[in-house]
Amino acid sequence: MSEDPFLHLDRLTRTFSGSLAVRELTLEIAEHEIVTLLGPSGCGKTTTLRLVAGFETPDAGHIRLRGRDLTRTAPQRRGFGMVFQHYALFPHLDVGSNVAFGLERSGLDRDAVEVRVAGALDLVGLPGTQRRSVGSLSGGQQQRVALARALAPEPEVLLLDEPLSNLDAALRERTRRELRTLVKEIGITSIYVTHDQEEAFALSDRIAVMREGHLDQVGLAEELYRRPATEFVATFLGRVGVVAATVERFSPNGDVVCRLPGDATWTATAPAAEPPLEPGAAIRLMARPEAVEICGPDEAEAVRGVVDDRRFAGSVYVYTIEVEGGRLEVQATGDVARVGAAVGLRPPSAPDGLFAFPARSSEAAR
Ligand SMILES: Nc1ncnc2c1ncn2[C@@H]1O[C@H](COP(=O)(O)OP(=O)(O)OP(=O)(O)O)[C@@H](O)[C@H]1O
């Protein structure tokens, strides 16, 4: 029995003068879910949101809400609210008029509009600010006015395009917690856009990692961090070191035993590769800093290296170790080695945090 997804982005494609901004992007979003589109600048996040909102028309593909095709429906008839990358508040209008702007075409009478505006401002924690001028508010408050404007028409879906990017670090962290609480309280299905991995982790139910107009992987934060499908996801969601290695053999559970320089064998998780990895194949073994440990240079299964850099990072020290065929980063709780020291690196007992990608996977990028 197959049921229509609540919100379905189905193979959306959008080109701008010959260049693909969004390429066959497919994403299914459940009701009440917060999904984040996470990716670097220029990867097509805003374009995707604008396609969903109806400010852009796709060259191909469909947008469906509960199975109903909205691809050609005008923005104001979709029932979606959007908070823009730059709040796009009207500085010459007061807070109340800014929030009421979203209701202009709603057909509500003046009193009903006022009730909605008051309700939306209550919701975002700015009750009674209708007559304040937008310019007299802090960045965080303006962000909430933009959110109130998007929520006032009581949309079925909320689209948020980097709504916190104008706030300083401390305020951003606080506001993102409030935002998640608020969105979850209202229960509104949301697509959140950011290029900030921490923000994505803090806000989302699921994360869709976007690169060059396409989704590399969609999943829970833990899945993306622990089992990245591509090198891009591995590097974008946390730190990794890389060392050249070869496939020795496969474990019965599909993990790959890799041979490293100096003849150590480390077991890594093996994301699906096309064509599949074979014994003897060259790979790029990626390691999270917390997965590898510094040990004596002669320990069994250790990879030998030299400490190239040592950085104090508050709760941990981070070492960069030059090894044959690459550089690895290692996190340690104590100050365990000096720059220039010859050390060994020991793999984790489970293959967590070690990923084997085909050596050519970065060129063979889809
Ligand atoms: N109206 C437009 N005309 C031409 N090209 C456009 C237009 N809008 C976007 N693009 C191009 O499409 C690509 C994706 O842009 P988009 O704004 O969607 O990226 P983004 O992921 O939101 O980036 P950022 O994180 O910097 O906001 C870019 O190469 C951009 O130059």
Ligand SMILES: [Mg+2]
């Ligand atoms: Mg953008």
